[in-house]
Amino acid sequence: MDIFWFLPVYGDGPYLGSQVDSRPATLSYLKQIAQTADRRGYHGVLVPCGKACEEPYIVSAALIEATERLRFLVATRPSALTPTFAARLATGLDRLSGGRFYLNVVAGGDADELAGDGVFLDHDARYAHAAEFFTVWKRVLAGETVDFDGQHISVRGAAVPLTPVQQPHPKLFFGGSSPAGHAAVAEHFDTYLTWAEPPDAVAAKIADVRARASAHGRTLSYGLRVNIIVRETEAEAWAAAETLVSKIDRAAVDAAHTAFRRFESEGQRRMTELAARDDLVVSPNLWAGVGLVRGGAGTALVGSARQVADRLLEYRDLGIDAFVLSGYPHLEEAERVADLLFPLLPVTAPPPAAQTAPEVAFVSPFTGLQPVRSAS
Numbered sequence: 001m002d003i004f005w006f007l008p009v010y011g012d013g014p015y016l017g018s019q020v021d022s023r024p025a026t027l028s029y030l031k032q033i034a035q036t037a038d039r040r041g042y043h044g045v046l047v048p049c050g051k052a053c054e055e056p057y058i059v060s061a062a063l064i065e066a067t068e069r070l071r072f073l074v075a076t077r078p079s080a081l082t083p084t085f086a087a088r089l090a091t092g093l094d095r096l097s098g099g100r101f102y103l104n105v106v107a108g109g110d111a112d113e114l115a116g117d118g119v120f121l122d123h124d125a126r127y128a129h130a131a132e133f134f135t136v137w138k139r140v141l142a143g144e145t146v147d148f149d150g151q152h153i154s155v156r157g158a159a160v161p162l163t164p165v166q167q168p169h170p171k172l173f174f175g176g177s178s179p180a181g182h183a184a185v186a187e188h189f190d191t192y193l194t195w196a197e198p199p200d201a202v203a204a205k206i207a208d209v210r211a212r213a214s215a216h217g218r219t220l221s222y223g224l225r226v227n228i229i230v231r232e233t234e235a236e237a238w239a240a241a242e243t244l245v246s247k248i249d250r251a252a253v254d255a256a257h258t259a260f261r262r263f264e265s266e267g268q269r270r271m272t273e274l275a276a277r278d279d280l281v282v283s284p285n286l287w288a289g290v291g292l293v294r295g296g297a298g299t300a301l302v303g304s305a306r307q308v309a310d311r312l313l314e315y316r317d318l319g320i321d322a323f324v325l326s327g328y329p330h331l332e333e334a335e336r337v338a339d340l341l342f343p344l345l346p347v348t349a350p351p352p353a354a355q356t357a358p359e360v361a362f363v364s365p366f367t368g369l370q371p372v373r374s375a376s
């Protein structure tokens with residue numbers, strides 16, 4: 001199992017929906033979390049994107065030197081970038097980190113926020129755009145000089161001479177639960193990520209994506225994004241869950257759910273539906289209380305170490321091998337999860353970083369010659 005942690009690039013604290021004892025996302029705080037995850041043997045950290053987030057490419061670049069093996073799973077909305085520029089960001093982060101960079105492709109679900117970025121594509125068009133975008137992105141990272149005329153993307157002579165460490169390109173994760181999302185991941189991306197729904201629902205999603213991928217002759221890997229509330233005993237864990245939501249009032253829940261229902265996101269619709277239930281325990285040890293006010297990953301596995309480990313192993317048996325975990329506050333909970341859960345799970349240690357980036361026979365642009373791609 002590759003276990004990732006989460007970088008709260010919009011800040012965090014011990015209570016959901018409250019400023020009490022909250023912590024801003026300073027570089028110092030994010031560095032402490034990243035270094036804890038690195039030291040404890042997490043494979044990587046997911047760095048989310050959005051208008052309230054410190055930009056994940058920048059955060060990850062700032063933390064490369066502070067960490068040794070930790071991978072950065074950088075969320076990106078392709079519609080806010082061009083594919084050639086995104087490929088340059090990718091190869092830059094990959095080379096400077098010694099191959100410790102992955103991308104989490106997210107189309108985005110908030111039309112208002114996307115409009116603020118100048119993106120007016122509708123839900124399914126965002127996936128059609130992403131498909132063209134990553135067709136170009138992969139080709140330039142493979143060393144091609146690309147001319148492309150699509151419905152959404154056009155480039156002439158697009159090229160990225162600096163070769164990424166990870167060949168043919170850094171791994172592409174993907175999050176999206178709609179039919180258009182499943183179609184996109186099946187054809188273009190490597191790892192399908194889902195927020196934690198009950199195991200039977202997750203199994204159905206995996207079966208759908210797997211069938212679509214095999215129609216393209218492709219095999220994907222699968223990942224689960226879930227919060228963790230683990231303690232020595234089950235009773236302590238449920239008490240911690242109650243404390244986490246103890247400062248939320250009904251009006252805050254209503255306001256959050258009104259906002260979530262406006263989103264063009266099947267994944268968010270499914271999370272909000274779970275958090276609107278009277279009984280928030282939606283399957284054994286799976287609690288939808290985080291989704292009372294938090295968008296995105298709204299469920300948590302709550303229980304003793306043995307219970308939470310067993311639930312994670314159940315998801316593993318469905319075909320999941322990447323687990324993106326989190327807990328509040330993220331610094332202390334990264335330690336606690338490693339203390340209590342890692343001894344009970346087959347955690348795969350991340351490989352060391354590459355010490356050198358592929359060489360590029362680079363001719364100075366001042367000579368008027370083009371840079372030449374190395375043969376590696």
Ligand SMILES: Cc1cc2nc3c(=O)[nH]c(=O)nc-3n(C[C@H](O)[C@H](O)[C@H](O)COP(=O)(O)O)c2cc1C
Binds near residue numbers: 048049107180267
């Ligand atoms: C694991 C996971 C992580 C995500 N992270 C982000 C993120 O960082 N920023 C963002 O805007 N959307 C994020 N999303 C949401 C996707 O953008 C969202 O699922 C999509 O816009 C709506 O897709 P759907 O209708 O196919 O579910 C994430 C989704 C998943 C499953």
